Structures are given as C-alpha cells and as structure tokens.
Amino acid sequence: MNIVGLITEYNPFHNGHFHHFKLSKEVTNSSLSVCVMSGNFLQRGEPAIVDKWTRAKSAVDSGVDLVLELPTIYACQSAEYFAYGAIKLLDSLNIIDSISFGSESGNLDLLKEIASILSNETLDFKKHLKKSLSNGDPFPKARNYALKKSLDKDVSKILIKSNNILGIEYIKALNKLKSNIKPFTIKRKGADYNSNVLTGSISSATSIRKTLLENYDLKNISKSIPTHSYRHLKDFYNEYKTFNKLENYNDILLYLLRTNNKEMLNNLMDVEEGLDNRIKNISNKYDDIRVILNNIKTKRYAYTRLQRIFIHLLLGLTEDKFKTYHNSSLTYVRVLASNVNGFKILKQIKKESNVEIITKFANYEKIKSKKLKDMIEIDKKATDIYFLGLNKSKTIKANYDYYISPYIKKD
Structure with missing residues (x-):
C-alpha cells in the first residue's frame, strides 16, 4: 500500500483542505492517508476554534484514513520546530511513502533549493548573512539577502508566504532526519491564507474563523466547508454555545x-x-x-x-x-480518529515500528519511559486548559482525554 502523510491543523476543516487532500492522493498515487494534526492549541499561538476530536472527526468523515495528534510541545512552536515535530512523527512510523503540503509557490524544486542552503549553510551563505546582520538588518531581511546572493535570484516573495515557509521547513526536517519520505507540493487554490473575506467555495480558514468568532454565523460559511464539517461545527456550537479563542x-x-x-x-x-x-x-x-x-x-x-x-x-x-523532549529520540502516536483503512495502517505501524501507539488514553500510564509520559501529560494538561475557555454555563470537567475515545468511522 502507498501511504501519503499530511500535516494539518484543520481549524476548521474546509473545502480547500478537502481539495488538497483529494489532489494529494492523486499526485502521490496513494491509496491511503495518514494525517498528523495539531491538538487543541495551534502553531500561531491560539486555541483551535473547536476541539481536536471534532476536527479529527471532520477529516475522517471527509475521507482521511487516520488522524494522529501532533504532540503539544511541537504544535505551538515556530515553523521550524512545528515542521520538525510533524516530520519526526511521520518518519518514525516507517510506513509513510510521501508527504504532500500546500504552498503559495507550487515550485517544489525551488523550495528544495532554498531548504538545502538553509540546512547546510554554505560558507557563501554565512558570509552574506554576517554582512547583512553587521549592517543592522533584522534576521529575516539578512537571511533573504544571503539567499538572494547564494541562489542568484530574489526569493523574498517566497519567504513572506506562510505555507512556503512551512514547506521549506518540512523539506529541511526530511533532510535532517535523512528520511526516505518523498515530498510533494500542491499550489494553493482560492483565497490567500490570511484573507479575511469569504470568497465562496474556497475561502481561507482565516475568513471562516472570523465569521464564526464575530457572530457565530454558521449559515454564511456553509458554502465554504464540507457537509460533515458543517454538521460537526454545529454540534460543537450547540453544546458549548461558543467557539474558542x-x-x-x-x-x-x-x-x-x-x-x-x-x-x-x-x-x-x-x-x-x-x-x-x-x-x-x-x-x-x-x-x-x-x-x-x-x-x-x-x-x-x-x-x-x-x-x-x-x-x-x-x-x-x-x-x-x-x-529535553526535543533532543530525545522519543515519540508516540496518539490516535484521534480512524476509519477501517486506518486500522489497517495501525496494524502496519505495529509491524514496522516500535513507536508507542495510544488508542485508549489511560494506557499511557503503563509506559515505562518517564520522559515520554511527561510529554503525554502536557497533551492532557493542554486539553484540560482548552476546555476552561469554553462556555461557563456548561460544567467543564477535567480529564477529557480519558473520557473521549477516538472517533471510529465504520463504513
């Protein structure tokens, strides 16, 4: 089986995500998919508008086979650490053939070229970087100058786009880990990532969140998200009377x-x-x-x-x-949602990898490594704190990780 890995936040899962997912399977010629998704707190330093189980459920109902949680210690970090944590997890499974990520550029060769220079930091690159920094330029500007000199082309427009930056970091992480996973990129379609305006069927996650958080208006976003995602967002709102922020x-x-x-x-x-x-x-x-x-x-x-x-x-x-955690080789797999094919993938992971797999949360307590248990307890703490931000008219319990089982799509 050919398996593609996706690195996501799905905040929330919308039509652009669905388009990327379907196209990713096509361009990588994959029959199965594994998604590594941020938990309750995200890379930009925000709580997700709905919890990790709701978002994972939307992904699996839309066709993703298996959703795994990106450990909290990596989920809310700079692009470099976020990307490294996600690639490290996918690589540790020993069954992923490719990854596919969206980018504003769509030019994989150029992203690879930039990643190679940033990974290796050639003498030429270091010389130009030092020169620019000594002139008082801030680091991003100095890096752009050094890359321009090293590549003999201006890539500043590439490096101001968030998905290009993440894509470069994914490739750097693959290089650092000497991974056999093959990268693919798909040019982003529709609205710009940071667009605040709904633009029909393919709207940005930013514009969808803005609409939901300003007036809790689900009807206005109905054309921009798949049916399953709409239903799960509605269920969440009916329960908590809010979206998180x-x-x-x-x-x-x-x-x-x-x-x-x-x-x-x-x-x-x-x-x-x-x-x-x-x-x-x-x-x-x-x-x-x-x-x-x-x-x-x-x-x-x-x-x-x-x-x-x-x-x-x-x-x-x-x-x-x-x-302490980042410098260790330890990692684990926390299952958030799966379909029937996802269980086949998990079976293959158990066969090919010695990574700890957590389906029933309470079983983490049996793990022998204290360091690994401490990492998982940060996920638990993040969940407990996440739910404190929701409507106070509903009793918010602790230990949701123990109570909520992974979502299983059986048909």
Missing part, C-alpha cells in the same frame, strides 16, 4: 502575567533579554490580552511569536522542558 483565557493569562516574575518569563520559549521586561511592564498597564499583545508587538517581536509565548505561559512549557 484566545480572549477566552483573558483572566487566566492576566493572572499568570502579573504573578510570574521576569525570571520565569525569561525561561519560556522565544523570550529573550529585554522582551521579558516589555511583557511584564505592559501587562501591568492593561487588562485586555489583545491590547497587551498589540502594545508589546514591534517589528522585532511578531504578533504570532507573542501569542505562542502566551500559550507557553498558559501551559507551563519552558525552553528547558521543550529541549
């Missing part, structure tokens, strides 16, 4: 920002000297998380970077803790 953690974050000292903030990922002071001072002046973020943000400190820092604070994920 960062603002729902305003009071918790405010408490953490004001009670943790600068030393603690400095232990978080992506916090450098000076930024800890800025975060502390501004969070003492305002009581609205969006206002705080907008006042901390500068050209040097991007908004998504700051959001990730806030999520790391929420989850207690320090840089030391992340590096």
Whole structure:
C-alpha cells in the first residue's frame, strides 16, 4: 500500500483542505492517508476554534484514513520546530511513502533549493548573512539577502508566504532526519491564507474563523466547508454555545502575567533579554490580552511569536522542558480518529515500528519511559486548559482525554 502523510491543523476543516487532500492522493498515487494534526492549541499561538476530536472527526468523515495528534510541545512552536515535530512523527512510523503540503509557490524544486542552503549553510551563505546582520538588518531581511546572493535570484516573495515557509521547513526536517519520505507540493487554490473575506467555495480558514468568532454565523460559511464539517461545527456550537479563542483565557493569562516574575518569563520559549521586561511592564498597564499583545508587538517581536509565548505561559512549557523532549529520540502516536483503512495502517505501524501507539488514553500510564509520559501529560494538561475557555454555563470537567475515545468511522 502507498501511504501519503499530511500535516494539518484543520481549524476548521474546509473545502480547500478537502481539495488538497483529494489532489494529494492523486499526485502521490496513494491509496491511503495518514494525517498528523495539531491538538487543541495551534502553531500561531491560539486555541483551535473547536476541539481536536471534532476536527479529527471532520477529516475522517471527509475521507482521511487516520488522524494522529501532533504532540503539544511541537504544535505551538515556530515553523521550524512545528515542521520538525510533524516530520519526526511521520518518519518514525516507517510506513509513510510521501508527504504532500500546500504552498503559495507550487515550485517544489525551488523550495528544495532554498531548504538545502538553509540546512547546510554554505560558507557563501554565512558570509552574506554576517554582512547583512553587521549592517543592522533584522534576521529575516539578512537571511533573504544571503539567499538572494547564494541562489542568484530574489526569493523574498517566497519567504513572506506562510505555507512556503512551512514547506521549506518540512523539506529541511526530511533532510535532517535523512528520511526516505518523498515530498510533494500542491499550489494553493482560492483565497490567500490570511484573507479575511469569504470568497465562496474556497475561502481561507482565516475568513471562516472570523465569521464564526464575530457572530457565530454558521449559515454564511456553509458554502465554504464540507457537509460533515458543517454538521460537526454545529454540534460543537450547540453544546458549548461558543467557539474558542484566545480572549477566552483573558483572566487566566492576566493572572499568570502579573504573578510570574521576569525570571520565569525569561525561561519560556522565544523570550529573550529585554522582551521579558516589555511583557511584564505592559501587562501591568492593561487588562485586555489583545491590547497587551498589540502594545508589546514591534517589528522585532511578531504578533504570532507573542501569542505562542502566551500559550507557553498558559501551559507551563519552558525552553528547558521543550529541549529535553526535543533532543530525545522519543515519540508516540496518539490516535484521534480512524476509519477501517486506518486500522489497517495501525496494524502496519505495529509491524514496522516500535513507536508507542495510544488508542485508549489511560494506557499511557503503563509506559515505562518517564520522559515520554511527561510529554503525554502536557497533551492532557493542554486539553484540560482548552476546555476552561469554553462556555461557563456548561460544567467543564477535567480529564477529557480519558473520557473521549477516538472517533471510529465504520463504513
């Protein structure tokens, strides 16, 4: 069997995702698919609008065979670490033939060329990078300059697009792991990723989320998402009377920002000297998380970077803790949803790999490696915190990971 791997967030699963999924199977000549999906917190430093099980269910009902959770320690990270964590998981299965990712460029050869230079950092690249940095240029601008000189072409327009950046990082991770998985890319169709306007059948996830979060209007997005996804979104809203967003953690974050000292903030990922002071001072002046973020943000400190820092604070994920897990060879497979073919894939994984597979969550407690158990407990903590952001009129229990079983599509 030929199996394609997909790296996703599905926030929420929409027609563009369905188009990419179907085309991915075609271009890779794959009969089966495995999706690695972020859990309840996402790469841009936000909670998903609906929980991981709802999104996984939408994917499997739309044709994906098996959905696995990307460990939380990687899900809410920079593009480099996010990509590495996802590729590391797929590679550890020893059954994935290819990956397929969307990109604004659609030019795999160029993305590979850029990835190769960034992976190897040739002397020529380092020389031009150092020159640009010494002139006072910020790192992204210096990197673009060094790439332009090394490739003899301007790739700055490539590197400002989020999916191109992720694609380059996927290829870098494949190179680093010396993986046999073959990369494919599909040019993105329809609205730009960051478009705020619904554009019909292929709308951006950003515009869909904006519509849902501003007025909870499901009817307006009905043309932009598959029927199954629409139904699952509706079920979620009927249960919680809301969709999740960062603002729902305003009071918790405010408490953490004001009670943790600068030393603690400095232990978080992506916090450098000076930024800890800025975060502390501004969070003492305002009581609205969006206002705080907008006042901390500068050209040097991007908004998504700051959001990730806030999520790391929420989850207690320090840089030391992340590096402990990242530098180990340990990984695990957490099943969120599957169809009949997905169980065939799991059977093949058990045969070809020694990776820990978790279908019943309570079984993780039997794992011998303390480090691995600690990683999984971060996923559990993320779930517990995620549900705290939902409607307070409903009793929010802890330990949802124990109560909610993987979704199984039987036909």
